[in-house]
Amino acid sequence: MTDLHQTELHRELLEIAGEAARRAGELLRDGRPDDLEVAATKSSPIDVVTEMDIAAEKLIVDLIAARRPGDGFLGEEGASSAGTSGVRWIVDPLDGTVNYLYGLPSWSVSIAAEVDGATVAGVVEIPMRGETFRAVTGGGAWVTGPSWQGERRLSVRPSPPLDQALIATGFNYVTTVRAHQAEVARELLPLVRDIRRGGSAAVDLCDLAAGRLDGYYERGLHPWDRAAGDLIAREAGAVTGGRAGERPSDDLTVAATQGVFRPLQELLERLGAWHD
Numbered sequence: 107m108t109d110l111h112q113t114e115l116h117r118e119l120l121e122i123a124g125e126a127a128r129r130a131g132e133l134l135r136d137g138r139p140d141d142l143e144v145a146a147t148k149s150s151p152i153d154v155v156t157e158m159d160i161a162a163e164k165l166i167v168d169l170i171a172a173r174r175p176g177d178g179f180l181g182e183e184g185a186s187s188a189g190t191s192g193v194r195w196i197v198d199p200l201d202g203t204v205n206y207l208y209g210l211p212s213w214s215v216s217i218a219a220e221v222d223g224a225t226v227a228g229v230v231e232i233p234m235r236g237e238t239f240r241a242v243t244g245g246g247a248w249v250t251g252p253s254w255q256g257e258r259r260l261s262v263r264p265s266p267p268l269d270q271a272l273i274a275t276g277f278n279y280v281t282t283v284r285a286h287q288a289e290v291a292r293e294l295l296p297l298v299r300d301i302r303r304g305g306s307a308a309v310d311l312c313d314l315a316a317g318r319l320d321g322y323y324e325r326g327l328h329p330w331d332r333a334a335g336d337l338i339a340r341e342a343g344a345v346t347g348g349r350a351g352e353r354p355s356d357d358l359t360v361a362a363t364q365g366v367f368r369p370l371q372e373l374l375e376r377l378g379a380w381h382d
Contacts, residue, residue, distance in 0.1 A: 112221075116242045119193065119219035120227040123334075124240060126169045127215045127231035130162040130199055134206065134215070135233040137161075142207060156207060159183050162199035166217065170195055182330045194220045198330040202306030211235065216308040218333035228334030230308045239312040239338050247315050247341035260342040263317040265365025266299075271320035273362075273370065274302040274310040278326040287325060290379045297373065307359075311335025314361055315342035321362030321370050325380055332359055347371060349380060357381075 138158060146155040163183040170177065178189025181197040188194075195217065200206055202213030211234035218228040230239040237251035239260075247260040265271075275291060277284050295301055302319070304310050308331065310322045315338045332354055336346050345367035348355040358380040360371050374380075 112226075115193075115221065116219075116226045116245075119221075120229065120240060120242045122170055122173055123195075123217040123219055123227055123229040124238065126166045127217050127229045128238070129169065130166050130215045131231040131233040133165055134158055134162055134200060134213075138206070144207070155183065156200075156203060158206070159200045159203055162215065163197060166197050166199055166215075167195075180329060182328065192222050194223075196220060196225070196330050196333040198308065198334075201308045201331060202304075205305045210305070212304045212306050212309055214306050214308045214312075216330065216334045218337060220333075225333050225337045228337040230312050230334050230338060232309055232312070237312075239315065239335075241334075241338040241341040243337070243341075245341070247338045249312075249316060260315045260338070261317065262315060262339075262343045262363045263320060265363040266320060268298060268366060268369040268373070270299050271362075271366050271370070272300055272302065273298050274304060274313070274319050274322040276303060276305065276307055276310070276324040276327075280326075283326060286381075287379075290374070290377045293377055294373065307331040308335040311339045311361055314344055314363075315339045321360070321366045323358065323360045323370065323374055323379065325358050326356060327354070327359045328356060336361065350375060 142156055145157045160183050163181050163185055167185045176189055176191035178187050178194040179185040198216040201216050206213040215231040218225050226243045228241050239249050241247040249260055250257045277287050307327055312335055313319045314322050339361045340346055344361050346354055346361040348358045362370050
């Protein structure tokens, strides 16, 4: 495939991801029932799925499959197919389900497209903020929304020393893992400016890209939690990884500005953030 064809494909995938994320976001925002209830649980009784998670994933998969019937899928709520085109969609139809269930605004729709295993396009829609974050490989990261006065290219903040860095994290829903994560956060807190816990990994990664955070880490993220946000953060100038020398993984995801990334990663290694 030539560079020109790659660019055209990546732009096509970004456009489709953007439409699917926008429509799913509208469904979730405007179609939320007043009596919304938990439809199922996953890893534990507090790791919930609602009827709206399922409806949003179906909307996304149906829309993309109609446009590109040969593509594969990996979705949080069960969409899984290999496809024949070399393109796979990584879909989190509702990242921040507990926030959504309680009526809190920090939730998102996250859609990324992989080509031959590499993420090339990503969109994160944050309906309650009116913000859409997007990125394509080599094309930078961009945001649209009322507070941005239209469209703006994103760039991470200048790097402060670690002790002046604002760091975000999240907590797993498995009790033993949560207890360990709380201990890591307790030890980390005196060593940084402060810690935030928003409840949506995709939103946190976009906030890093937008200069609202200096760093982010979390254990236990799945590909659908991080795929789009990871690309957006990197295209805005962030560094992302996992344990030392590794890419982000289910064990550990770390993302930060250039100067914060290595000290934060090394500190998390010392604290054993990836295991109980």
